[in-house]
Amino acid sequence: MTPLTDTDGAPLLSAVPAAGDRRRHPAPAHLRFFHGPMDCGKSTLALQVDHNQSRQGRRGLLLTQGDRSAQPQISSRVGLCREALEVAAGTDLRLLVRASWAAGDRVDYLIVDEAQFLTAAQVDQLAELVDESHVDVYAFGLTTDFRARLFPGTQRLLEVADDVQRIQVEVLCWCGLPGLLNARVVDGEMVREGETVVVADTAPTPAPDERDADVHYQVLCRRHHVLGQLGPTAAGPGQLALR
Known part of the structure; x- marks a missing residue:
């Protein structure tokens, strides 16, 4: 059978790689962003994605910033x-x-936790790694800060990510409604001013010095975030306090 050729005699199918050869035509990579409020399980999901990727023989880097x-x-x-x-x-x-x-290690994907703390320039760097180097990126971060405003990293990811998913694990406000927003609590009072980034957990922790403020976060529904109502305090850390 005579192979098909163009007018210059070159094979028309010469650009098609042999089966299994993806070096010249790598599979497209993607920038995926998973977001939600605190306690929605984003770090758990990040570790699960890493597990699923690595068990298939892929190699990745795990990145974080300001872990709890x-x-x-x-x-x-x-x-x-x-x-x-x-x-x-x-x-x-x-x-x-x-x-x-350069060290001879393959990088097929990146897991980026606490992605809300990235700068806009760093998000663009991730997009470049996806587009130019075919590295898959899985980013996980908070949607909004304690003032209910987008973090800079979150905003840029929402703008440029190929796939954006709100994490489906439902977090509950103390009233039982879905919790959407993160409240910063200082010495038992909700605050609306201060530095954007203050690393703390959702469970109150004793201050190392009695002169230091107790700072933690609490997830609230939109109504109670607007009203600044933290609800009853009879339940233990992380538990609903309904009455």
Whole structure:
């Protein structure tokens, strides 16, 4: 059978790679963003995605910034944790990946927890890794800060991500309605002013010094966030207090 050729005699199918050869035509990568309020299980999902990817032979990097444990790791409230690279506002995420390549390590995907703390420039770096280097990126972050405003990293991810999903694990306000917004609680009072980034957990913790303020977060429905009502306090940390 004579192969098809163009007018210059070159095979028309020469650009089609052999079966299984994706080096010249790699599969498209994607930037996926999963978001929600505190306690919605985003870090648990991040670790589950990493597990699912790695068990298929793929290799990835785990990145975080300001984990609740104050350690360079991704930690979940259900007890799961894995070591991760701590990034700062000035970290070029492209250089992290290139450093792994230079060391002879393959990078097929990135898991980025606490993605709300990324700068807009860092989100654009992730998009570049997806488009130019075919690295899949899975980013996980909070939707809004304690003032009910988008974090800069969240805003940019909503603008440029290929796929945006609100995490479906429902978080409840103390009243039983779905919790949507994060309230910052300082010494038992909800506050609406202050630094955007103050790392704390959802469970109250004793201050190391009695002169220090007790700072934690509480997820509220929209109505009670507007009213500033934290609800009854009879229940233990993380539990509903209904009456």
